[in-house]
Amino acid sequence: MNKPENVAEIVIVTAAYGYKAVKELGGQSALLATIAAAGADGVEIRRELFAEGELSKLASLAEEIRQHGLFAFYSVPESLFLAGGIVNPDLSDFLTEADALGARKLKIALGNFVPGADLTALKVLLKQHHVEMAVENDQTAQGGILSPMNAFFFAAEALHLPVAMTFDMANWLWVGQDALVAAKALSEHVHYIHVKAANERDGKLHAVALDDSDGSWQAVLAALPATAPRGIEFPLEGEDLTAVTRYYVDLLRKEAAQA
Template sequence: MKQEIIVVTNAYGSEKVQQLGGQASLLPLIANAGADGVEIRRELLSPQELDCLPALAQALEQHQLCAVYSAPEALFTPQHTLNPNLPAFLAEAQILRASRLKLSLGHYRPGFDFTELKIVLEQYPTQLMVENDQTADCGILPLLNAFFHAVEENSLPVGMTFDMANWHWVGQDALAAAEKLAHQVGYIHVKAATQGPRGWRAIALDETEGSWRKLLARLPQDVPRGIEFPLQGDNLEAVTRHYVELLRSEQA
């Protein structure tokens, strides 16, 4: 089975995306590079673009690209309640015909009553995916493990976006996280990182010693892989194609 590869638009950098004319302008490049889909980032959509999501959905279909939709918010508020914007985000994802909506976890508290979340999710076809983020209080393994254990117990249609590098930002062992959470993973953000004077920063896979391969091998092989490390160079299509082909050929 062909490995499904998604290109996350912010891999090109927010300034470059705007310089090129927005996320819709990237679709021909991404399609020509051989990717299967695009992760559309809500934070890179202008208010005018948010009003024109049906046109973006048409452009995705025209280029035969599937969509993942990412919103820069958490599922749980600091008050441990559900994010009130969740239905709106799911509605936007539905307009884009996105298979998945990605949020971070936020301030989940064990023992939460999932009834409201079940009701909301039943109204939309898009699957909710919760990602490990870079926040020291919310993106940590014990909290994520508790949340996904509760997801299983409550038979919720919620999967995990496993960001391979974000564990560095919160000082946690990515391999240990993969061991605990792999069976919940439905989408992988492939990313590597290095530590510099200003802390951790994402880097391209070719700039690493290759340890990302060991981690990727511990994760499910039949879920989409998203390129979320920097894609830079004079020929962005060629750079994108290189990594699409690399990740498609990488098998455990």
């Protein structure tokens, strides 16, 4: 399926293939050909999936991504705010890595935001880098519920911080929140969407492919910005990974075209 004009871009999160599969296939760079062949527009590179020594080769990975006709987002498994509301001291390193990767966005969890905190130093730091920081709701009581997320973006807007939101559609379930309510409340801040669904199995929530879900993801996605890139983070599994990936790229592109 060809991409219609002015339709949201589709990003493949490398973790969607599973940590074991990524390792067995030869790392994240080995997935680029599959992602490109499936018709995706971009790739979300995960810091936690790098093998030893790969962090020093971000410029080379950036070139590989460009050669495959893709753009990059960069995800770090860390929080923006640590205990007590302190800005993560490693944030400067993460931003530098994102710049080296040529990433458009740096995805990071909110963490322990404290309303009223002075964010001036954070603003100065962000202005020193090209990448946009996209703060995500995670599966914790601190950074995964609506009220602190709302408070952070209210503060960020007042200070004109160059930040946006990564809206993870399924993470709300892990913290007992209504994803559709959150989508309607936070939509104006959302510049990136993690498309994901989850089912309960043996008393625990598990991420599942869209076709294996109850379909509630459609209403949530429809409440979010039609132009925000859609990142496929749900499991992509099967004998032919290119075909499986292409199926969901086409499904989301069709949905985006109808939004």
